[in-house]
Amino acid sequence: MSVRYACANNQFSVASRALKGANPDHVNEVIQHEPSTDVVVTTVSGQVAPTHYSASPEYNAMVLSLLRQSARGGDAESQTKLGAMYACGDGVPKNYSVARALLRRAADKQQPLALYNLGVMYAQGYGADVNAEVAFNCYAKAAELGNLDALNNLGVCYQNGFGCVRNLELAFERFHEAAERGHAIAMSNCGYMKELGLGTELDEVEALRFYRTAAGRGCVEAAYNLGRLHIFTATFYNDFALGRESLHKAARMGSGDAYNLLGCIEYKGFKVNRNYELARQFFGQAERLGNAAALNNLAWLYQHGYGVPLDLAKAVHYYTQSVALGYSSAQCNLGYLYYHGLGVEKNLAQAFELFRRAVDAENSTAMFNLALLFLDPDSGYHDPARAASLLKKCALAGIAEARDLLEEVHSPEAHRA
Numbered sequence: 001m002s003v004r005y006a007c008a009n010n011q012f013s014v015a016s017r018a019l020k021g022a023n024p025d026h027v028n029e030v031i032q033h034e035p036s037t038d039v040v041v042t043t044v045s046g047q048v049a050p051t052h053y054s055a056s057p058e059y060n061a062m063v064l065s066l067l068r069q070s071a072r073g074g075d076a077e078s079q080t081k082l083g084a085m086y087a088c089g090d091g092v093p094k095n096y097s098v099a100r101a102l103l104r105r106a107a108d109k110q111q112p113l114a115l116y117n118l119g120v121m122y123a124q125g126y127g128a129d130v131n132a133e134v135a136f137n138c139y140a141k142a143a144e145l146g147n148l149d150a151l152n153n154l155g156v157c158y159q160n161g162f163g164c165v166r167n168l169e170l171a172f173e174r175f176h177e178a179a180e181r182g183h184a185i186a187m188s189n190c191g192y193m194k195e196l197g198l199g200t201e202l203d204e205v206e207a208l209r210f211y212r213t214a215a216g217r218g219c220v221e222a223a224y225n226l227g228r229l230h231i232f233t234a235t236f237y238n239d240f241a242l243g244r245e246s247l248h249k250a251a252r253m254g255s256g257d258a259y260n261l262l263g264c265i266e267y268k269g270f271k272v273n274r275n276y277e278l279a280r281q282f283f284g285q286a287e288r289l290g291n292a293a294a295l296n297n298l299a300w301l302y303q304h305g306y307g308v309p310l311d312l313a314k315a316v317h318y319y320t321q322s323v324a325l326g327y328s329s330a331q332c333n334l335g336y337l338y339y340h341g342l343g344v345e346k347n348l349a350q351a352f353e354l355f356r357r358a359v360d361a362e363n364s365t366a367m368f369n370l371a372l373l374f375l376d377p378d379s380g381y382h383d384p385a386r387a388a389s390l391l392k393k394c395a396l397a398g399i400a401e402a403r404d405l406l407e408e409v410h411s412p413e414a415h416r417a
Helices: 057-072 076-088 096-108 112-124 132-144 148-160 168-180 184-196 204-216 220-232 240-252 256-268 276-288 292-304 312-324 328-340 348-360 364-375 384-396 400-409 412-416
Strands: 031-033
Touching: 057 076, 076 096, 076 112, 096 112, 112 132, 112 148, 132 148, 148 168, 148 184, 168 184, 184 204, 184 220, 204 220, 204 240, 220 240, 220 256, 240 256, 256 276, 256 292, 276 292, 292 312, 292 328, 312 328, 328 348, 328 364, 348 364, 364 384, 364 400, 384 400
Parallel strands: none
Antiparallel strands: none
16 A cells, blocks of 8 residues: 655645546545645744944944843843843843743733743743743733834734633734735735634735735735735735746845745746756755755655756755654655655654654644554554544545545445554
8 A cells, every 4th residue: 555645735736636646546545736826825933133333343233232131220221132032042142040030020020022922932942831821911911001012912822822812803903903004014914814804804915915015114924925815815816927036036135935936836837837857956045044845845856857967865965854844744755755765764663753744733644654654554553443534524625536545445345444
């Protein structure tokens, strides 16, 4: 029994209409999905607000001396700035323990930026375990004191149920409140919520307006989303040329997602002549920005020899890097290579673990692959009941092969066997 292989679950999506090499008479054989330009977007939370000091060593030494003296004297502003410097490694060696201690002292004095940065540290697990409740409370206090970054992050918390009960209406309210007060990332997040109708009415025209305004204020995520929506919207605002121009703008601003999507457009030949070399260049730009999807997509090119010499060792290298960033499609794809011993020694235990991790991220292709392992009596993981449960989820996700296989599992012949 063979596993299902798919390119990325994000920019390269699992789309059953884009099958390559599928045999409709054998649903348990290898199925490979062509990459697509489908994308998944989400809201953006703010990170630790850095301080920016002169690159001059003499100036930094002077600033540090004054800040440390003032912080020791109990000045909340100085404690906040110094804490941010240690959190970001800005002018001093990065030290989360020192950063957290300084920020706590300032937060105890109700310093809003310190409360916000402390919330980010607990939300991201910088120097300590993630603590969603503490992060949420820090954001809430900072927002009450007027910090717009914290107000935006509160929206993200409510959207995801992070440290609080999930409430999409409250999420949109917090984003909208911060947007009304000029917060560009919150404007972009309002666009996202409007685009998908989360906590508010679905309205692509309003989404475009939010994205356009935020992009005009330098929000890279908004520039990316504006380009993406212009390209893929079904409304009269569909404009491929304008959308691609916005993606290029976002890419120049440092958006790995924009470079990656531009690469997907070239790879797929979406409204352009297919160009694997240009796709590789865009993916390479995104990879240099640490984009996990682009790493996965570069691996796909090397695995199949699209525009590059076929090189399984490089495919394994890029998939492994993407897996290290937690990208579920790369986990699934690397699991496929371990399952078949392509570029690596065949290892079903490693394949199983990679599929399991991708399933934890709700990756439907990994669910299908894991179900196949559970159905295989020689895999060492034989468990038809768990296989059927996973196949049901895959069928609900629109994977036709899962429905067919589920019928086989439930057939009288299968039970007799």
